[in-house]
Amino acid sequence: MPDQRMPEHRSPGRRVRALAAGLTLVLFTTVFSLDYTVKRGDTLGKIAKDHGVTVSELARVNNISNPNLIYPGQVLIIPGTETEQPAQEQPKEVVHVVKSGETLAKIAAIYKTTINAIAQANKISNVNLIYPGQKLVIPASAPTGGGTTDSSKRTDRYHVVKQGESLAKIASLYPGVSAQQIARVNGIIDGVIYAGTRLFLDGPVYEPKGGGAQVTYVVKSGDRLADIAKAHKTTVEAIVSLNGITNPNLIRVGQKLIISGSAWVCPLESASFFNDWGFPRSGGRYHEGNDLFAPKGTPVRAPVSGTVKQVVGSIGGNQVNLVGDDGVTYLGSHLDKFGKSGRVNAGDIIGYVGNTGNAAGTSPHLHFGMYLNGVVINPYPVLVENGCR
Structure with missing residues (x-):
């Protein structure tokens, strides 16, 4: 998708945020907070007192290692008051008994989930x-077939969450919409929702497929399948399967191996x-x-293979648009500086993590969009599934 049609990430200087403070079996807490810009003469103690919070809370939320070191213009998140609302009741898990000839890919397709989700569970x-x-637990967040109307397109119907609402309650307000559908199209994997959040009622769901086409590798002297697999971010089993290798310990110099495309890579480890x-x-956005969030200068990596275009703007600062081979366009904003471009x-x-554009004064971070x-x-969900934290 051309980058002109993708709005740069906007981050107002003073805005309301909702932060997850905790999750128990009975309830979870939603914390509303404000941004505060440090003025000359301010101390963390004075700011904490003025806003009715503790110095330790301010330091923890803003990743401040030395409470005595703040500077004018620095933007701090001020934790707000806590309110309670009931947690989303999770659907019961499904157990699948593996049949002869079945693969994880086939089972994942049956339950409209992913191989990684079942493997992790x-x-x-x-x-x-x-x-x-073999008995396999199918993750509770995965639909078990039927009853949903989500599609590859979005009608732009949405709901803004009110205090005390659950996914089930929201779904009951819209005929033909299920709680599972809302969770899937909004990337909700733990049942937690926040008051004030916009939730779409339909739309596409992405499952990572990896972003590299198949390549041919010529075995060199001293190569082992394990080393080749590691270098290409794949597995020995995948190479063996693709090339019909009966003995993984027997490869020869000059042998041509088909290597599957690289797996999905965390943009920020x-x-x-x-x-x-x-x-x-x-x-109203x-x-x-x-x-x-990561320290300034932390490398940002391409999650898939594709083509990168570099953009500089007053909102997103130094920004990259990656048109991925997987059909997804990835956006990364507020970079300190650029890395590789083109193919x-x-x-x-x-790129490298920063706080350029309208993120100036905030903690260094990467705005990551898809x-x-x-x-x-x-x-x-993709970030969590691929172990990006």
């Missing part, structure tokens, strides 16, 4: 090794983030992506 380290009679999709912004492979460095067929979608 059952602690499967090798997705190619399952056996007849060990980042701090949560599901802030749909949070309210100034001017809503957050269309996730903010991933890139999954894992290539395409667009599927021109429709913005929530990156959160």
Whole structure:
């Protein structure tokens, strides 16, 4: 999708946020907070006292290691008052008994979930090794077929969550819409929703497929399948399967191997983030992506192979638009500086974390957005599924 049709990420200087403070079996807490710009002469103690919070709370929320070091113009998140609302009741989990000839891919397709989701739920380290009679737990967030009307298109129907509402209650307000459908199209994987958040009622759901086409690799002296697999971010099993290898320990110099495309790569490793999709912004707008926090200068990597275009603007600052080979366009804003552009492979460095554009004064972070067929979608489930924190 041309970048001209993708609005740059906007982040007003003073805005309301909702932060997840906790989740129990009975309730979860939603915290409303404000941004405060540090003035000359301010101390963390004075700011905390003026807003009725503690210094330690301010330091924790803003990742401040030294409470005595703040500076004029710095933007701080001020935690607000806590309110309670009932937690979303989760659907019961489904157990599938593996039949002869079945694969995880086939089972995932039956339940409209992903291979990774089933593998994680059952602690499967090798997705190619399952056996007849094995009992697999299908994640509760996965639909079990029927009853949903989500599609590859979005009608732009949405609901703004009110205090005390659950997904089930919201779904009951709209004929033909289920709680599972709302969860899927908004990337809600734990049942937690926040008052004030915009939730779409329909739209596409993305499942990562990896972003690299198949390539041919010529075996060199000293190569091992394990080393080749690691270098290409794939598995020995995948290479063996693609090339009909009967003995993984026997490969020869000059042998040509077909290597599957690279897996989905975390754009920012060990980042701090949560599901802030749909949070309210100034001017009646809503957050269309996730903010991933990391130290300034942390490398940002291409999640898939594709083509990168670099853009500089007053809102998104230094921004990259990656048109991925998987059919998704990825957006990364507020970079400190750019990395590789043009044709890139999954894992290539395409930028470095910063706070350029209208994020100046905030903690360094990457605004990460995803667009599927021109429709913005929530990156959160993909980030979590691929272990990006």
